[in-house]
């Protein structure tokens with residue numbers, strides 16, 4: 001992989017996240033992806049601050065700490081097929097691409113999807129598929145997935161279509177809740193779904209088309 005500039009900054013960012021993130025695979029991935037490639041020109045100087053930043057289409061690239069915690073909770077294995085809902089800048093998808101076997105990432109804004117594809121291809125990552133479409137529906141034709149990452153808030157409604165696309169042994173991480181949001185980790189076992197509420201977060205909404 002041809003990862004060039006920004007890497008010492010990315011390594012320093014990973015080091016700072018160590019206080020809250022224990023998973024060494026996740027920290028190594030953070031250290032390997034130059035976040036500045038996913039941040040618009042106007043905000044580039046802040047790429048390695050632990051903050052969410054504005055991107056095009058009035059969306060945001062998530063805070064690195066939240067991304068790292070979501071990856072830790074999702075625990076993707078190197079053989080996993082992963083669905084990523086809400087491509088945005090593509091930063092989260094790039095990290096998933098390092099940690100898993102294959103990633104399908106869905107975004108409703110074609111321009112964001114195209115920019116994310118360019119940034120990810122520019123890093124030499126070739127295991128990410130970019131889909132423009134509705135994340136609420138997921139990709140039933142490609143299910144089941146070992147891991148599903150949802151990077152926009154689903155409000156009070158759990159994304160049932162996405163839960164149905166989880167493999168046995170699969171995990172899904174999604175921000176849920178109206179007003180106060182928190183991360184929900186859902187695991188599918190042979191017995192059914194088990195949900196675990198994690199820390200509070202703040203995400204842009206997962207838009208419902210037609211509402």
Ligand code: SAH
Nearest residue numbers: 061086088089091092108134135151206207
């Ligand atoms: N993961 C991103 C941050 C995501 S912000 C990153 O690393 O930068 C959430 C994204 O979800 C936005 O880009 C928004 O356009 C997208 N989104 C919102 N509702 C959606 C829907 N119904 N289907 C697909 N994408 C959606």
